[in-house]
Amino acid sequence: MIVFIAPYLKLKQIADSLADHYAEPMRSVVGDLGAGLALAREALDEDAILVSRGGTAKLIRESLGVDVIEIGVSYLDLMRILKPYMGSRKPIAVAGFRALIHYAKNVCEALGIKAEYLPVDDEAEMTSRIEQVRGMNVACLVGDMVAVRSAKDLGIPLALIESGPDAVAEALDKAAMVSRSLMARRAGELRLGAVLNTVREGIVAVDRSGLITHINSTAKELLGPQAVVGVSAETVLPGKYIDRAMTERKEAFGRLLEIGGHRTALNVTPIVALDSVEGAVIVLQKVAQIQDIEKKVRRQLSAGELVAKYHFEDMASESPAMCACLSVARQYARSASAILIYGETGTGKERLAQSIHNESSVRDGPFVAINCGALPPSLLESELFGYVEGAFTGAGRGGKMGLFELAHGGTIFLDEINELDVQLQGKLLRVIQEREVMRVGGVKVIPVSFRLIAASNVPLQEEMEKGKIRRDLFYRLKVLDIRLPPLRERPEDIEQLFASFTRECALRDGDAEPPPPPECFLQALKAHQWPGNVRELENVAEKWTVLRRLLDADAAAALTLESFGGQEACGSGSRLVAEAGDWCAGSLEAITRRAALAVLDEEGGNISRAARRLGIDRQTLRKHIKDSTPEF
DSSP states (O other): OEEEEESSHHHHHHHHHHGGGOSSOEEEEEOOTHHHHHHHHHHHTTTOEEEEEHHHHHHHHHHHOOOEEEEOOOHHHHHHHHGGGTTOSSOEEEEEEHHHHHHHHHHHHHHTOOEEEEEESSGGGHHHHHHHHHTSOOSEEEEOHHHHHHTTTSOSOEEEOOOOHHHHHHHHHHHHHHHHHHHHHHHHHHHHHHHHHHSSSEEEEEETTSBEEEEOHHHHHHHOTTOOTTSBGGGTSOSSHHHHHHHHTOOEEEEEEEETTEEEEEEEEEEEETTEEEEEEEEEEEHHHHHHHHHHHHHHHSSSOOOOOOOGGGGOOOOHHHHHHHHHHHHHHTSOSOEEEEOOTTSOHHHHHHHHHHHSTTTTSOEEEEETTSSOHHHHHHHHHEEOTTSSTTOOTTOEEOHHHHTTTEEEEEETGGGSOHHHHHHHHHHHHHOEEEOBTOOOEEEOOEEEEEEESSOHHHHHHTTSSOHHHHHHHTTEEEEOOOGGGOGGGHHHHHHHHHHHHHHHTTOOOOOOOOHHHHHHHHHSOOTTHHHHHHHHHHHHHHHHHHSOHHHHHHHHHHTTTOGGGSTTHHHHHHHHGGGGOSOHHHHHHHHHHHHHHHTTTOHHHHHHHHTSOHHHHHHHHTTTOTTO
16 A cells, blocks of 8 residues: 655645556645644554655655655746745745755755745744744745745745656656565465475575565464564574574584473575575474475375374174174274284284274374294395395395385284294394394494284294294293184084175175075085184185075075085085085186086177176176187
């Protein structure tokens, strides 16, 4: 906003007539000296650009300590007033502030006008200057508003030096230019503020005196309400890092401070321009935030998706033994201690480990799993701990991050820990105790933070007594232990698990869920001992789902039960299998192919009708028969 403070009404009217030429908002008011000062003080609350003239402008500037764009007097204005006194035998008196006197003197000398000059620096001096005029024999008193007002009782002609439209327009042009400059600067500051506030780190900028010039919202949150623009940064930041960085011109990096109850990393960078330190930039970041970023980076650098898919809800059970196991596991998930899971092969140890991870405080971190019995010791070591470039023949360029590093901030699951080589057990023990890892062939120690879950398919204490597991490692692992019951001890869950697996299989193949199997089939499932546990049941469910697409319920049940010797449970099972003969021999894929070919033959080779009858699409039917029929 431009506020035009006119010492007299005519000047305001000139400003109003020019207002339409400017895009900037403008308000004009009338007020001379004290009245003008009061209006200026009010305008400052609106963050205004002030325009005024003569003594009023000078009073505002000196009293409020602000810049005022002053309305000048053009030479044309002065000539218009002074021209009538050309050739006068009597001199004229010119009274006013020094700027006015300067311009008037130039014009009088150019026009050959005799003049007496009475300059003032303050309004209070004007009365004494006007008294001097009483003793002079002058033709006229020429002056500004203050001079003319003070000389009204002299009894001589008075001429007010007014600012014309050109002078007013020049002052308004300057005001508009200042307004545009301020708007551009403030727009830049707003953009800078918006940028700074999108940054998750706290950012503070200081000038050469250490006073805050910029501070973003994150820094305000960290440092508290006392951290505002204009205060010394060292009053809100402990230590002498800022002063030291500016005097020594060296960056302070990674200094750890306790700020607002948070461990915070501090970086200070001096701002050097033309070999002079003009200030500094301070960056603040919570250590916990840095650790969180590190976790995410490690996860993204890994090759696979290190995500735990299963939750306790996915392991719902009706078995008292399994419910008790899950209840204990939920309690263990709240602790950071190591967990040892014992369960036979196929009982779902990794699913349980994933569920514990997803219920724990590190649920947002990675879940890294490895089967210790699946790799030879030399390869397993490099997988667990990583390796540096050139550590061994075939070591990849740049080295490789180990699984413990990938698990940083999350969980590492070591399945079949009982198969771990004794030599590797010692290295694993050190990682568990020290929470640091050294890559194969390297010398650098890398700190890691992880939740450890181990699993064994044999009682680990027996392995320790046999000398296959180090005693110290055993006690490190067996802080919290869980026994996962085998499927034969939880028959209540068999029907629910079977239905779940058939749904998953049908969904994966894009088919509708098959109808429930015969009751005799379910009874046979419950009577089976399940040496392969849940994994074996999943395979049986998949076989049933595929066969049920091709056969009726009894035939599909009979063929499925035959795969694990349970067909006696269904009265018609043995007969159906016998009738099937060689057609039902071989693998599931072979049976599926023969069944598809039989239906295709019955439909006279029409793929569309055969696919419709089998409840599958044409492409799936082609897939089933292509290996045995060359033309397909």
